[in-house]
Amino acid sequence: MKSFVARRLWHMCLTLFVMITLMFFLFRMLPGDPTATVISPALYPKAQEALKAQFGLDRPLWEQYFVYLKNLASFDFGISFHTRRPVADAIEGRLLNTVLLILPSMFLAYVAGALLGTIVAWRRGSKFETALVFAATSLQSTPVFWLGMLAILLFSIRLDLFPIGHIVTPGLFPDNSLKMYVSADFLHHLALPFLVNALYQFCFPFLLMRSTMLSTIGEDYIELARMKGLKESRIIFGHAMRNSLLPLATTMPMILGWAVAGSVVIETVFSWPGLGLLMVEAVSRSDYPMVQATFLLIAVLTVAGTFIADLLYGLLDPRIVYE
Amino acid sequence: MIEVENLCKHYATETGLASLLTGNRKPPVRAVDGVGFRVTNGEVLGLVGESGCGKSTLMRTLCGLEKPTSGAIRFAGQDSHSLQSADRKAFHKLVQMVFQDPYGSLNPQHTVGDIVSRPLIYQKAGLNRDELKSRAIRVLEEAGLKPAADFLDKYPHQLSGGQRQRVCIARAIVLEPELLIADEPISMLDVSIKWGIIRLLKSLVKDRNLAMIYVTHDLASVTSICDSLAIMYLGRIVECGSTRSVIANPQHPYTRILLTATPSVDPDARRQPVRIVGGIPNAIDIPSGCRFHPRCPEAIGACRHTDPEPVVSGNHSAACHLPKRETPKQEYEQETVIR
Amino acid sequence: MKLLKEFLAIVWRSPSGKASLLVFGLCLFLAAFGPLLAPYGATERSYDAAGDLVRLATPSADHWLGTTLLGRDVFSQILWGARPAIIIGVLTALGTVLIGVNVGLIAGYFGGRVDSVMMRITDIFLGLPFLPFIIVLLSLTGRSIWTIIFAMMIVMWRSTARIVRSQVLSIREMQFVAAAKSTGASDLDVLYKEIAPNVMPLALIGITFALAWSVITEASIGFLGFGDPDVVSWGSIIYQAYASQMMYRAPWWVLPPGIAIMVLVTSVYFVGRAYEEVVNPRMREMR
Numbered sequence: 036m037k038s039f040v041a042r043r044l045w046h047m048c049l050t051l052f053v054m055i056t057l058m059f060f061l062f063r064m065l066p067g068d069p070t071a072t073v074i075s076p077a078l079y080p081k082a083q084e085a086l087k088a089q090f091g092l093d094r095p096l097w098e099q100y101f102v103y104l105k106n107l108a109s110f111d112f113g114i115s116f117h118t119r120r121p122v123a124d125a126i127e128g129r130l131l132n133t134v135l136l137i138l139p140s141m142f143l144a145y146v147a148g149a150l151l152g153t154i155v156a157w158r159r160g161s162k163f164e165t166a167l168v169f170a171a172t173s174l175q176s177t178p179v180f181w182l183g184m185l186a187i188l189l190f191s192i193r194l195d196l197f198p199i200g201h202i203v204t205p206g207l208f209p210d211n212s213l214k215m216y217v218s219a220d221f222l223h224h225l226a227l228p229f230l231v232n233a234l235y236q237f238c239f240p241f242l243l244m245r246s247t248m249l250s251t252i253g254e255d256y257i258e259l260a261r262m263k264g265l266k267e268s269r270i271i272f273g274h275a276m277r278n279s280l281l282p283l284a285t286t287m288p289m290i291l292g293w294a295v296a297g298s299v300v301i302e303t304v305f306s307w308p309g310l311g312l313l314m315v316e317a318v319s320r321s322d323y324p325m326v327q328a329t330f331l332l333i334a335v336l337t338v339a340g341t342f343i344a345d346l347l348y349g350l351l352d353p354r355i356v357y358e
Numbered sequence: 359m360i361e362v363e364n365l366c367k368h369y370a371t372e373t374g375l376a377s378l379l380t381g382n383r384k385p386p387v388r389a390v391d392g393v394g395f396r397v398t399n400g401e402v403l404g405l406v407g408e409s410g411c412g413k414s415t416l417m418r419t420l421c422g423l424e425k426p427t428s429g430a431i432r433f434a435g436q437d438s439h440s441l442q443s444a445d446r447k448a449f450h451k452l453v454q455m456v457f458q459d460p461y462g463s464l465n466p467q468h469t470v471g472d473i474v475s476r477p478l479i480y481q482k483a484g485l486n487r488d489e490l491k492s493r494a495i496r497v498l499e500e501a502g503l504k505p506a507a508d509f510l511d512k513y514p515h516q517l518s519g520g521q522r523q524r525v526c527i528a529r530a531i532v533l534e535p536e537l538l539i540a541d542e543p544i545s546m547l548d549v550s551i552k553w554g555i556i557r558l559l560k561s562l563v564k565d566r567n568l569a570m571i572y573v574t575h576d577l578a579s580v581t582s583i584c585d586s587l588a589i590m591y592l593g594r595i596v597e598c599g600s601t602r603s604v605i606a607n608p609q610h611p612y613t614r615i616l617l618t619a620t621p622s623v624d625p626d627a628r629r630q631p632v633r634i635v636g637g638i639p640n641a642i643d644i645p646s647g648c649r650f651h652p653r654c655p656e657a658i659g660a661c662r663h664t665d666p667e668p669v670v671s672g673n674h675s676a677a678c679h680l681p682k683r684e685t686p687k688q689e690y691e692q693e694t695v696i697r
Numbered sequence: 698m699k700l701l702k703e704f705l706a707i708v709w710r711s712p713s714g715k716a717s718l719l720v721f722g723l724c725l726f727l728a729a730f731g732p733l734l735a736p737y738g739a740t741e742r743s744y745d746a747a748g749d750l751v752r753l754a755t756p757s758a759d760h761w762l763g764t765t766l767l768g769r770d771v772f773s774q775i776l777w778g779a780r781p782a783i784i785i786g787v788l789t790a791l792g793t794v795l796i797g798v799n800v801g802l803i804a805g806y807f808g809g810r811v812d813s814v815m816m817r818i819t820d821i822f823l824g825l826p827f828l829p830f831i832i833v834l835l836s837l838t839g840r841s842i843w844t845i846i847f848a849m850m851i852v853m854w855r856s857t858a859r860i861v862r863s864q865v866l867s868i869r870e871m872q873f874v875a876a877a878k879s880t881g882a883s884d885l886d887v888l889y890k891e892i893a894p895n896v897m898p899l900a901l902i903g904i905t906f907a908l909a910w911s912v913i914t915e916a917s918i919g920f921l922g923f924g925d926p927d928v929v930s931w932g933s934i935i936y937q938a939y940a941s942q943m944m945y946r947a948p949w950w951v952l953p954p955g956i957a958i959m960v961l962v963t964s965v966y967f968v969g970r971a972y973e974e975v976v977n978p979r980m981r982e983m984r
Contacts, residue, residue, distance in 0.1 A: 049817070050824040061837060172970075176909065176962030178916045181935060181955035184944060192945045296826030300917050304939075314829055315921055318836045326836070330829050338824040421879045450881035463872035467894035476890070477880035526876070533880060 039349060047342045054334050058327045059103055063096060112328035117320050122328045125313065130332060132202060133302070133309030135216070137294050140229045141287070144236035149276075149283055151237075152244025156252065157271045168245065175238035179297065183231045183304035190227060197227040200306035228305040235301075236294060240283055247279040285348040292340025296333055360420075360453075360537050360569055361396045365429035367412075367419050387641045389415040391593035392429070397537070397569040402560075404584030404601065405573045406616065412593040412641065413573050417539050420571070421453045422446070433536060447481055454530035456559075458542040460522035464514040471510035474498060474528050481533060493532060501528035502558055520551035527558060531566070538562070538570045544579065556583050577616055581605060586673075589613045592649045593641055599674030609669070609676030611656050648679065656680060700897050707975045714971030720964035728783035731776035739777035739929040742768040753947045763949035766941045771934070775953050778931040782912055782961060785846055785930075789911035792850040794903045797857025798896065804858070805865025806888050816862070822855040828917060835923045842925045845918060849911050857903040861896050868892050898976040905969030909962045916958050931958050 078086070087093045094102070106113065112122035155164045174182075190196045198204070202224050208215040215221055251257065252275055260270045299311035306312065310329050317325035368386040389412045397403045407413050418424045420431060422438070431438035433452050441449045457463035464473055474497060475490040485493065491510070498506035501524040514522055523543060530538055540559060544552040560583055563570050572584055580587060580601065587604040589597040589612065597610040608614045639645060645652050651661040660679050668675040708714035727734075737743065743751040743764060750768040754760055762771035804815040834848040868874070869892065877891045918924050919932020920939065931954040938944035944951045 046817070046820060047824075050821045053821050054825070058833075061833070172966050173959055173963045176913070176966055177959045178913055178920065178932070178935075178955065180917065180920045180939075181951070181958070184935070184939065184951055185955070188945055188948060188951070293827065296829055299828050299832065299921065303921060311829075315832070318832050319922065321836070326833060330826070330833055333826045333829050334824065337826045341824055418875070423875055423878055447881040450879060453879070455876070455879050457872045457876055459872050463876045465873040465877075465891055465895070467897075476877065476882075480877070480880055480882040480886050529876070529880070 040346065043342055043345050047338055050338050051331075051335065054338075055104070055107065055331060056100075058330060059100055062323050062327065063099075107331075113324035115317075115322055115325045117317070117322040117325065122324050125325065126310070126328055126332065129308060129310045129313050129329075131216075132307065133295065133298050133311060136225065136228055136232065136302070136307055136309060137291070137298055140233035141236055141291050141294055143229075143233040145240045145283065145287055147233075148237050148240025149244050149280060152241045153248055153271060153276045153279070155241075155245050156248030156275070157268065159249065159252075164245075168242070171238040171241050174235065175242070177235075178300075179231070179235045180300045180304045182235060183228065183301060186227055186231045187304070198224050200224075200304075202308050228301060228307055232294070232301050236290070239290060240287075243286065244279060244283055247282050248275055251275045251279045281351050284351060285344055288340040288343035288347065290340075292337035292344075295336045295340070298333075359396065359398045359434055361430075361432040361435075362420070363394045363430045363432070365393045365416070365419065365431065366391055366427045367415050367424055368427045385642055388593050388644055389641050390419060390426075391641075391644070393590075393593070393595050394429075395588050395595060395598060397571060399536070399567045399569050400563060401585045402563055402570045402572055402583055404580035404587045405571055405590060406575065406577055406580060406587060407590035408575055410641075411590045413575075413590055414541065416590070417455065417541050417571070417573055420537075421455045421539055422449055451481060451533045452535055453537045453539065454533055454535040455539040455541060456523070456526050456530050456543045459546055460519055460526055461514075461546070463526055464522055466514055468513075469510065470498070470503075470512050470514070470517070470525055473514075473525060474532055477529060477533050494528075497528040497532045498525070500531065500562075501525070502554070503528065518551075519547050520554060523547060523555055524558065527555075527562070531562065534566075536569060538568050539573065540570060541573045542575070543572075545574070545576065552579070559583065577605075577619075589616065592639065592644060594649065594677070596650065596678070597674075597676040598668075599672075599676075603672075603674045607674070609674065609681040610650075610678045611654050611680075612650050613676075615655075648677075700901070704901055704972060708968050708971045711971040711974070713967050717964040717967035717971070720960060721968060724779060724783060724961045724964070727776060727779035729780075731779045735770075735773035735776040737770040737773040739774055740769060741773070743770060744768070753943060753950070756949050762953050763947065765934075765937065765947075765950055766943050771950055771953055774929050774934050775931070775957055777929050778934060778954065778957065779961075781842060781925075781928050781930040782915065782958070785842060785849075785915045786908045786912040786961075786965075789846050789849045789853065789915075790904045790907035792846065793853040793907040793911075794857050794900050796850065796854035797903060798861050798893070798900050800854065800858040801861025802865055802888055802893060802896070805862040806869050806884070806892060808866075808869075812862075815858075819855050819858050822852060823859075825852055827852055828914065831914070831918060832921060832923055835918065840923055840925055842928060845915060845925065849914055853907055853910065857900070857907070860903070861899055864896050864899055865892060868895050898972075898979070902969055902973050902976070905965055905972070909965040909969070912958060912962050912965070931955075 084093065103113075110123060112126070114120065115122050115125060118125065151167065155167055158164055187199055191199045203215050203218065203220050204224075207220055208218070248271075252271075257270060257275055260274055261267075265273075295310075297311075298309055299315050301307070302309045302312040303315055310332055314326060314329035314333070316322075317329060366388070367390040368388050370386050391412070393412075393416060395403065405413055405416070415424065419426050426439075433441065438449065441452070468476070471491065471494050474494040478485055478490055478493060494510065495506040498504075498509055503509045503521060503524050509517075509521075509525075514525070517525065526543075538559075543559070544555050547555065556579065559570065559572070562568060572580065574580060584601045586600050587598070588595045589604070589610065591612050597604060597608065597613045599609075604613065605617065608617055639649075639652065647663045648654070648657070648661040648666050651657040654661065658679065664679070666677045666679045668677045669681050671681075705718070708718055732739075743754075743760065745751050751760070751764050752766055752768055754764040756763045760770050760772065762775065764770055765774075800815055800819065804812045804819075830852055831845075831848045834851070835844055838844045838848070874887055874891055877887050882891065915924070915930065916932030916935070919930050920936045922936055922940070924930060924933045924936065934954040935944075935951060938947070938950045
């Protein structure tokens with residue numbers, strides 16, 4: 036068990052290291068001079084060189100690479116091309132915003148998915164099941180940003196129930212203090228993106244739970260419980276559901292990682308100031324230090340999710356042997 | 359003719375980096391450990407042994423699926439190793455195998471026609487489609503699937519176990535091999551069709567003048583097909599001779615135990631049951647001396663530290679310190695000839 | 698061919714599969730002939746009798762689904778958008794599965810060091826955040842249909858590779874593999890003539906799911922503003938509406954492209970699932 040965890044941990048570090056390296060060299064190897072956007076070729080050569088020195092771009096590639104690694108180790112992501120201020124400052128609050136949006140909606144999606152998946156398996160063959168499965172599949176086939184736009188159209192514009200975007204009413208918390216996270220205004224802003232994301236994320240656990248339940252119900256021990264004369268509802272919710280939760284639990288961290296990666300879209304629709312939106316903005320501004328930093332943070336969350344999923348799978352399924 | 363001399367196949371148990379670094383090598387698995395025999399064309403050699411005795415490894419080595427650790431296999435005087443390194447494909451034409459499991463040994467995605475003609479394609483025989491088809495039909499009919507045209511487009515799952523095994527046999531003879539290895543070809547079939555397969559194999563040996571090795575753990579079926587027998591125990595052949603003399607006059611205690619374990623067709627035949635202790639030892643930790651001694655009811659002191667050399671008398675040999683010399687009993691013969 | 702026939706036959710047998718297949722067929726038809734059927738060009742602007750641009754017109758007999766801010770006919774744009782959706786989806790799915798199946802076959806069959814190196818690489822790709830990586834890649838390589846297909850292929854092959862590999866691990870132990878080898882088949886023969894036919898059902902399932910995913914992903918890329926600027930795709934229609942800030946005043950502009958994506962992807966999902974339900978138990982039996 037210990038060696039299993041150690042090996043997984045080592046794989047995780049390796050993956051991250053490869054990504055860090057990839058990010059560094061991608062931006063420097065591909066055609067086009069990324070510095071052209073921040074250091075205008077129209078400047079005097081002297082001024083250009085001074086700027087290059089400021090960003091450390093005048094040194095040889097391998098040296099830049101090691102400086103980059105060293106800086107990363109101390110959470111120094113460099114200076115933004117766009118704001119000319121440290122990237123780390125801009126990122127600080129963003130991570131929390133993303134987590135606050137994604138995590139609770141994932142939680143809701145999983146709870147609802149598990150419950151409805153079970154109920155649908157209980158009422159298998161009914162019109163209710165067919166309708167819900169069809170709805171979930173269609174929902175899964177819908178781009179989440181479009182779903183968000185529809186929600187805004189309906190609930191914000193037509194019904195005027197929720198604000199159109201942003202995390203709080205602009206200007207309400209000028210100092211960006213933590214107080215804003217406990218305000219009613221924040222919850223009001225959170226509600227719509229939260230619900231849309233939860234609705235979208237709901238499809239996967241729901242469909243997974245249903246198909247796992249259906250195959251569990253066919254197993255011998257369920258048949259046995261039925262022969263013992265247990266009530267069908269008791270068999271479904273007591274026996275079958277418990278055993279079907281396993282695949283759901285083990286996929287959750289990984290799906291969470293993907294949801295974080297998918298936050299680029301939902302945050303864009305709702306102008307939610309999280310990592311994803313920051314990244315999209317940084318990419319369109321060619322603010323490469325910022326792109327690198329946001330990408331790496333999202334990658335860390337994704338990889339950590341996969342790692343936890345692996346561990347959970349091992350912990351929860353006694354049939355797995357840690358060799 | 360095929361000759362095997364002192365053939366060994368050992369597997370390393372650990373090849374990890376740690377064991378390479380520390381030099382702490384575990385002993386290898388000696389699956390086949392010094393085997394020698396000979397089969398001539400038109401003859402069937404029965405290879406008998408418990409599961410785990412190394413039969414399957416020996417067969418896989420003979421048909422080129424595994425490289426021998428040491429020793430020699432010769433076809434008509436030519437060393438198989440040099441044959442294989444010269445032309446691996448040509449070597450495979452010499453030896454073909456019929457596998458134990460007629461369900462797993464046919465590719466479920468291929469039709470019978472595909473399965474039987476594939477070997478010719480792999481051998482790059484350069485035949486066109488019509489030629490491939492006529493070759494396939496010929497061997498299928500030879501294997502008793504008539505009319506073959508009805509079977510060409512069928513998939514394995516549409517066939518019965520016996521039909522599948524006939525397809526396997528057809529595939530094995532399509533390359534016209536010198537040696538046919540049948541690895542427990544009837545163990546997974548219904549009793550009612552076993553003898554049909556045995557008869558087919560026998561007639562193939564006669565008509566095509568093949569050499570055949572018939573592998574089994576079941577002594578009951580060997581007498582009706584095999585001309586000679588080799589008894590294998592823990593990677594070695596412990597007794598070898600003509601079927602009649604091995605059955606009637608077993609020299610090695612292990613052979614006698616196997617014989618008493620075989621149910622007899624004749625209800626009057628009473629054989630003294632011999633008790634055998636313990637299971638087959640594993641091939642990593644082979645006992646010193648005679649490898650059978652921990653389980654042998656007749657072991658003496660010498661068995662514990664000296665490995666017995668084969669004792670040859672006529673065409674019958676046994677590796678035992680105390681070979682039993684008896685005159686052949688007539689009733690054995692009657693009892694074991696089933697038809 | 699035989700495989701495709703069997704695929705269609707299996708899907709056709711289930712009612713939802715049959716309906717989805719018809720819907721998907723319609724999408725293929727639109728991809729082929731949509732531009733011919735479209736009453737207006739993809740970026741053609743409509744003017745009224747007075748010579749003014751017909752901006753944000755509500756649906757009418759002239760413009761079935763209304764017009765955009767720049768006076769373009771939404772219905773025509775939807776028809777034009779089917780082609781890039783199908784081309785991008787199909788090519789990405791084929792490429793993805795081609796890479797994934799080969800990686801899975803080679804890793805699973807040769808095992809040992811080949812396997813661990815290839816699986817390590819697959820794990821690294823599995824850790825790549827999907828959409829962010831594609832965006833970064835596109836920002837560096839430039840935006841065109843081809844770079845989008847390429848970027849999606851790079852991140853999508855990983856799951857097919859894993860599934861195929863685990864199936865190959867069990868197939869390669871089967872006796873028909875040993876049987877083929879003993880008739881003189883080379884490794885390539887065994888890999889591509891004996892084992893590959895047995896993982897084709899997985900590849901087909903992989904193609905359907907990759908197709909569904911790539912259509913959605915392409916739309917997301919378009920929506921984030923990284924799509925091919927010269928191509929009218931369903932994603933880019935939504936992006937135009939969003940970027941113009943007029944979408945909330947013109948639902949007819951936003952609704953149709955989203956519904957088109959939803960219909961196409963749902964049909965692909967259902968086709969895939971109809972096939973999977975029949976084939977999966979068979980594949981499990983092989984283990």
